[in-house]
Amino acid sequence: MAETDLDDLRAGVRELASSFPAEYWRRCDAAREYPEEFVRALTDAGWLSVLIPEQYGGGGLGLAEASVIMEEINSTGASTSACHAQMYTMGALLRHGSDAQKRSYLPEIAAGKLRLQAFAITEPDAGSDTTRITTFARRTPEGYVVNGRKMWISRVQHSDLMLLLARTTPRDQVARRTEGLSLFLVDLRAAGSAVRAEPINTMVNHETNAVFIDDLVLPADALVGVEGQGFRHVLSGMNAERILLASESIGDARWFLDTASAYARDRVVFGKPIGDNQGVSFPLARAWADMQAASLVRDRAAELFDRGETRGTDANVAKLLASEAAWAAANAAMTTLGGYGMAAEYDVERKFRESRLYLVAPVSNNLILDHIAGHVLGLGRG
Amino acid sequence: MNIVVLVKQVPDSGSERKLDPADNTVARAAADNVINEMDEYAIEEALTIKEAQGGEVTVLTVGPDSATDAIRKALSMGADKAVHVVDDAIHGSCAVQTSAVIAAALGQMEYDLVMCGAEATDAQLSVMPALLAERLGLPQLSGARKVTIEGGTAKVERQTDGGFWALEAPLPAIISTWDTINEPRYPSFKGIMAAKKKPVETRSLADLGLDAGSVGLASATSKVLDFAGRPPKGEGVKVTDEGDGAQKFVDYLAGQKIV
Incomplete structure (x- = not known):
């Protein structure tokens, strides 16, 4: 897509x-x-269905x-964390689902009638080490x-459908x-008490849950x-998620720097003006430079993804650099505003909390460094 | 129901606006140029009528090349097509001259209704509906806060300081709308994408059969002779409260004819 269209x-x-x-978000x-x-x-x-192909009623755009x-x-100053997954979770269905599944779900998702924005992978005893999950789907004659039990599963209470790895x-x-791991599309509306979500209170306004799955048929x-x-x-799908979340971090960084x-x-x-002092201006300038670098890496990762050439490294590095740029901007903003940075009505403290999340989610930046060490540099992995 | 909505690109009323000292016309080059905010209400109303009754909404604008941004905004909201009158000779035209250009363009279009904002936020003359009504021999229903189209009749509530006038006129007619009439929609994702494929016809003065000498600054019926920036904000009035602060405050407001 041409720059003018973007x-x-x-x-x-x-x-x-x-x-x-800002009052709304506050x-x-x-x-x-x-x-x-x-x-x-x-x-x-129609903004959340842009990745769904036009034949299913979506926008037909790329990452x-x-x-x-x-x-x-x-x-x-907004936060897309409440709904970003509606954009990319369907990717697994789009790329790996049957024609019947795509035909029956994607148009409804594109129209906003069905919400598929919960993806149950992590467990209490298996975070990023996905292959250690123990939630089990036992084969029966009917299905x-x-x-099992899942942890940190976001937006379950605001989803009609949930993807589940077991x-x-x-x-x-x-x-x-x-x-030996399989992906399932769970209709939460039909699941009843077999899927129970228990909200976890966190430092951000983000609906996330422990999920208990008992004899879900x-x-x-x-x-x-x-x-x-x-x-x-x-x-x-994880790569798409990381590139999009990197983009949110870049947006957060812009907001911090503007504010x-x-x-x-x-x-x-x-x-x-306090901005005349280099102690104030340089951290902001530095964060801006970090944001520019992250933005270029993000653009490259998205371009590769759209060409079908994504490597995990590109998406991971985009997420690493963007989340760190946002965090640098968040801290510089906190310092710039002094005491007012702590005051809710200046919004910096809210965005500060929100941007902190992306240093550890959806994957810890330490694991990204571990990935680079192992996959790129040929070093041993932790 | 075919509706033509008149749209004007203006410098953003939310930022600093300037005149060009070279010829005392609006300095567009440095301005943040946007669709006249009041026009968005007219577009919304036209789209609402179209959605209920069918037909097409066509956007008509007179302005420089950059006015395509305003056209695209209107198309992304849902208008079907646009006509853009662009000609260097139009630069500096007064309202009377501009109305002749718009009337000539409308003369080449088919419509049941012409709609526009009650004023443009740059010059705030609010005369275009009247000028066009006179030139085209159409009834004008200006300053509407409510519009109802039934059969071949337009009914409006014309907003006044104390209430409203109930007006009605046979179609075709010209209706201008205030910002009290509706809440304009935001362009949707699909609206933005679809706007790129919608037809935009460009017309010159020659296409409209107009003589270049009849428009433009040289023959305008009104000209800006001089202008000055807004004076810097004064200190304001400080009232020391000696037990009579409330009275002094009320006296001040009364003196300013605020209460």
Whole structure:
């Protein structure tokens, strides 16, 4: 897509996102409320279905466009964490689902009638070490029966459908530990008490849960892709997720820098704007440079993804650099605003909390460094 | 129901606006140029009527090349097509001259209704509906806060300081709308993408059969002779409260005819 078209997308989504003022986000944050109106507005205007192909009623765009959309939304001070997964979770279904699954779900997701924005992978005893999950889907004549426990599963209470990764063959019975995992599409509306979500209170306004799965009966056609190949099926989706979350961090960095720079120009202490002091301006300038670098790596990762050439490294590095740039900007903004940075009505403390999350989610930056050490530098892995 | 909505690109009323000292016209080059905010309400109303009754919404604008941004905004909201009158000779035209250009363009279009914002936020003359009504021999229903189209009749509530006037006129007619009439929609993702494929016809003065000498600064009926920036904000009035602060405050407000 040409640069001018990307500019149109930026301008369009920015106009909509800007209609939700800081007061709105402050209110949602204080009450730990799901931003229903914001998510509804983005959904109705089609912004969350841009990655779904046009034949299923979506926007038919690539990750390059989707990433600037996410960046732009967060640059207004909004937070897309309540709904970003609606954009990319369907990717596993799109790439690995059957024609029947795609035909029956994607148009409804594109129309905003079905919410697929929960993805149950991590467990209390298996975080990033995915192959150690123990949630098990036992084969029956009719389909599967699933039992297990999942942790940090976001937006379950605001989803109609949930993707679920479970073992279908125990880890000690497969040739490779990445085998024997399978991906399922769970209709939460039909699951009843077999899937129970228990909210976890966190320092950010983000609906996340411990999920208990007890004798969940799934029909055979709930399986997405090939039985036993679920781990492979979720990998490309993880790359998309990381590139999009990198974009949100870049948007956060922009917001911090805009907000802090405006404050540093206006706030006069000892007869001059505080931004004239290099102790204030240099950390902001440094964060800006970090953000530019992250943005270029993000662009490259998205471009490769759209060409079908994604490597985990590109997506991971984009996420690493972007989350660190946002965090540098967040800290510089906190320092710039001084005591006012702590005051809720200046919004910096809220965004500070929100941007901190991405240093450890959806994957810890330490694990990204470990990935680079092992996969790129040929060093031993921790 | 075919509706033509008149759209004008103006410098953003939210940022500093300047005149060009070379010829005392609006300095567009350095300005953040946007669609006239009031026009968005007219577009919204036209789209609402179209969605209920069918037909097409066409955007008509007179302005420089950069006015395509305003056109694209209107198309991304949902208008079907656009006509852009662009000609260097139009630069500096007064409202009377501009109305002749718009009337000529409308003369080449088919419409049941012409709609526009009640004013443009740059010059704030609010005369275009009247000028066009006179030139085209159409009824004008200006300053609407509510519009109802039934059969061949347009009914509006014309907003006034104390209430409203109930007006009605046969179609075709010209209606201008205030920002009290609706809440303009934001362009959707698909609206933005679709706008790129919608037809935009460009017309010159020659296409409209107009003589270049009849428009432009040289023959304008009104000209800006001089201008000055807004004076810097004064110190304001400080009232020392000696037990009578409230009275002094009220006296001040009364003196300013605020209360």
